[in-house]
Amino acid sequence: MSKFVDTLRATGTGGRDKGFITGEPHAPLRRTWAEVHVTATELAGGLVAGGLRPGTAVAVLAADPAVIAPAVQAVWLAGGSVTMLHQPTPRTDLGEWAQDTLKVLGMIEAGLVLLGSPFDALSGVLDEHGITYRKLTDLAGEPLSEPVHVDEDATALLQLTSGSTADPKAVRITHRNLMANMTAMITASKFDFEADTMVSWLPLFHDMGMVGFLTLPMTFGIELVKVSPVEFLGGPLLWFDLISRYHGTVTAAPNFAYAIAGRRLSSVEDDGKYDLSRLRIALNGAEPIDSAAVKSFTDAGARFGMNPGCVLCAYGMAETTLGVSFAAPGDGLAVDVIDADELEAGKRAVPATDGRTRSFPLLGYPLPGLEIKIVDENGDVRGDREVGLIMLRGESVTPGYLTVNGPVSTQDEHGWLDTGDEGYLIDGQVVVCGRRKDxxxxxxxxxxxxxxxxxxxxxxxxxxxxxxxxxxxxxxxxxxxxxxxxxxxxxxxxxxxxxxxxxxxxxxxxxxxxxxxxxxxxxxxxxxxxxxxxxxxxxxxxxxxxxxxx
Missing domain, CATH: 3.30.300.30 (ANL, C-terminal domain)
Known part of the structure; x- marks a missing residue:
């Protein structure tokens, strides 16, 4: 049995009272991870009784995290892999979304689709194309007494990427990858399973939401408050209301959300409205970090007791399961100011003395178990403060992609992943300048x-x-x-x-x-x-x- 499934089951049967809260702000509901596990075993029993075979790709389409958590755990207990399907936004053309979804299901060779509210209506499209599905409300069976055996290199998650073309692509994340990266992030973040409470609105079809703010706390038994992106976008200050009321210590978001948060927090008139003093990690990742946006966020949050050192700048990608490098908790934002002319003409990150400058956030050291090197166009390793292509290697690096044209490896013959990002190192710390193709x-x-x-x-x-x-x-x-x-x-x-x-x-x-x-x-x-x-x-x-x- 994989270490990931063993740990997931141990958390579910270990008797600890940690769990997760959903339904905010209208109908909050708390269930312990043990209760989630009980439901997952019943759903897993239904999957196995329905003929699910080990290794089957199972796609999940539902909106409520309270429904999604036991469903994905059930798939893993039953030996399948999970693909979280992209959900439509208010501006999405539903016809195009349905066609894109069908293309994804064909690419991953989905053996089953699990449907939850409000996406039950997709069943007609699936019937029309002969795709097997089951509604989550009808899935429960006799509890599965023992998880179906899978090995470390079995696929756990097929993470859809957000490419710029109409052709989908999924990163194949194994049980080994998942456990290695989650363990590394826990170490780098200095998690305290008893004291930490995670708060998130990130979508579960995104790797940061799915791996970092559902799978990780569910696997290791960490308290989690989870709402949907719709709730955040409808009122961004809900984020800080939840952190305040539930004594949140760990959260994460892309840079744009911190820019919004800084503006909204600064407009709050009552200095006692929120208590953000317990927030020790506000991870900023998934897109380029703007130091001005970070400063506006920390300046606004200071009125509510927030420590500016809580901002944790990070680098990550689905091809390494999630995390690549984390700054040290408590250090806050650190910026490298360099000579713009040397960067643009000489591809060197020379500390600025005068003239035009560029500034980049330091994204910390590679997570435990990951190696990093910077190479030039010929593959030769570059030195400190020399800009080149960022290459990664380690147990978190996934084996390949699934594409509409078949599987493609992510690694070269020596196990190195070409990230497609340009950057440099400063005494081992990672700095990302941007995508090479852009x-x-x-x-x-x-x-x-x-x-x-x-x-x-x-x-x-x-x-x-x-x-x-x-x-x-x-x-x-x-x-x-x-x-x-x-x-x-x-x-x-x-x-x-x-x-x-x-x-x-x-x-x-x-x-x-x-x-x-x-x-x-x-x-x-x-x-x-x-x-x-x-x-x-x-x-x-x-x-x-x-x-x-x-």
């Missing part, structure tokens, strides 16, 4: 789009986290870039002109280059992944089409 090359300079995007979002009227810099005529002598952004003032021609002029000026000041075009769009028009991150490649295609019409 780097804008102009006049022999390598310009990272995040610098342009941060400059753009500093302009009044631009929605935080909703600006994207895209390459035009990439790889040619005519390479240029454009900036697309969202604004609530997009329908006011005079306001749009002001925004365009100010964005162009800010970009010139920050990066020393002028955008070929600045495009102002109404909210909701930039392409995003189901978890809310901007899809830069898709945005590039969108911008190119718009410019071609002009």
């Amino acid at each position: 780097v804008i090359i102009m006049g022999g300079r390598n310009i990272y789009p995040t610098d342009i995007e941060r400059a753009a979002t500093s302009v009044d009227g631009v929605r935080a986290g909703n600006a994207v810099a895209v390459r035009l005529d990439a790889g040619t002598r005519r390479e240029r870039f454009a900036v697309a952004l969202e604004s609530n003032r997009a329908n006011d021609p005079e306001a749009v002109k002001v925004i365009k002029d100010e964005v162009a000026a800010k970009v010139v000041d920050a990066a020393g280059v002028r955008p070929y075009a600045v495009i102002v769009l109404p909210p909701g028009n930039l392409p995003k992944t189901p978890s809310g991150k901007l899809r830069r490649a898709a945005a590039g295609e969108q911008v190119a089409r718009m410019l071609a019409k002009d």
